[in-house]
Amino acid sequence: MLEIKNLKASINNKDILKGFNLKILPGEVHAIMGPNGSGKSTLANILSGKEGYTISGDLKYQGSRLDEIPIDERAQKGIFLAFQYPTEIPGVNTSNFLRTSLNKVRKAQGKKELDALSFLKIVKEKSNELGMDEKMLSRQLNVGFSGGEKKKNEILQMKILDPNLIILDETDSGLDIDALKIVAEGVNSSRNSKKSFLVITHYQRLLNFIKPDFVHVLSDGRIIKSGTKDLAIELEKTGYKGIN
């Protein structure tokens, strides 16, 4: 699904990732943990195609060079980033946006575009699963949404777009325990043998609900330790300083 070899990335002449390696197979869930400033969000940004980084190394998604694929085409090819801070976009109706987005992805994948009615059926079903108030769909995109509503809206988009590689960037931040459970359940119910997840988080807490196959510790732009979910539990006890 995703193979990263010796990825180096810098922004404004500051080195962030300094030789990052990772391989994710279909169906696997990988967690990346690490302290502030270790390069977690940079990794998410580079995978989704955000501009402004100077990068080198090998990045392969389903066998193609990822760095050569424009941002929108990455989405169309099944890469999805759930943002840490979803952008508020005044004047854009949430439901219309979701439909535009879904139809862009469907069209690129050679599927039929959905009319308003069939779309509405899907979006209602998925938003109910996430315990979202339907009124949210008629509001402006992320504008005035609470932290929890924003994150749920990200997971809703994930469920609607049905991507292959899902990157969750600190999806747990700003969530209370109930919202966290709902969001985690949203992710867990999407897991299957074809989808891969990259879960980026500070805390082990989220990993109690989304059980990863592998846990990696990112520090100063490199993975310094990899293991199973027990590594996350160990980290919680010792802190990042205890790992070396």
Added chain:
Amino acid sequence: MLNYKINSDEIDKIGNFTEEERNFRLKNLDYFNDIGFPNKKNEDWKFSDLKAIVSKNFSKLDIQLSKSKKQKVDFIKDFEHNYIVVVNGELTISDFKYEEKSNITLKSFTNNNYSNKKEKNPLINLNHALSNKGFFLEIKENYRFKKILVIYYLFTKDLDENILNSKNRIKIGKNSELHLLDYFVNDSKKNFFNNVHEDIILENSAILKNIYLQNSKSSGYFHKYSKNKLLTGSHYTSFIFPAGLKFNKLDLEFNLEGERSECNLQSASFLDGIDHQEIKTRINHLSPNCKSHQKVKNVLNAQSKGVYQGKIFVKDVAQKTDAYQLSKAILLSENSEFDSKPELEIYADDVKCSHGSTSGNLDKDSIYYLMTRGLNQLESKQLLINAFLNEIADTIKSNSIRNFIKTKMETQLLNGYKKH
């Protein structure tokens, strides 16, 4: 270079006037000829040097004398409406099929006010001197229009380096209500100058909702001076959606003369190419407990230029005034320009007045977010521009009219905005 002075002979070509009217016109012509088209040395024109613009784009300006022929009208089918058709400034046909006609007076404009003075805006003097067209619409007391009235302003193909001067007056009686759509359709591909003087009177508790919309971008040079008088408890809401002209200046004056009168002015424009547009407002709060609200949004592409000069004047007796003014602009190109000049002049001490002005680029993070959801860069930008401008149209209550306007605006945007 055109040195635009008008020979007094021209006035006799327009029509046979009484001695009084002829003198009035000649005097106004003198005022105009003294100054000519205003240039940037005139404070009110410092962002729109009309003298330079006219000199550059016109080799002559002929007064349009020929009586307008009946023109085929492409009527709006999206909603039921009454209509008036104005061709090159001249009133032609009308139909008030949804209304009680006894409550409505419509006729060609005749001026009977010959008090003349040297105006700060020389184009008003020019209009007084040369105006030969226009209409007068009066709604009697206690009558609410059942359907919207669309005024089709048509400009014909044969216009070429002409100048049109017209005067329109609308008077809405006590407790009456009118919804109006000023709809501009320009068939001329050539340059011409349209100089309009508008006079609107809202009697006590009258309501006017007015929408200004262009069918498409056009190569006209437009100037409108609009003087609006609001008496006690009257409400005026104005939506301005200009699609972009080579030159367009709307000089709007609102006099809140009666207590509790309110005016609400909202505008959304997408300017492209070498469009030059100025909205200049002067809101005079002359009585207590009046409200004024202005929101002007511009998106500027290519080498377009937008200007907003908004002045709020509060007289000493106008306590409890509530005045608000906001201008927001998005610049899509390094060669586009937006100038904003807010001004407050307040002589009362118990008032609430605020103003704000922002200009900037499209938000990069928003474009990135939309692209990660599968929209390409152009689509993302178009979505953001639409969202920015639609905020204004979204406040129009009627679904069919709102959708009509949004569709027009989005089409104009799609046609114009392909370069980014």
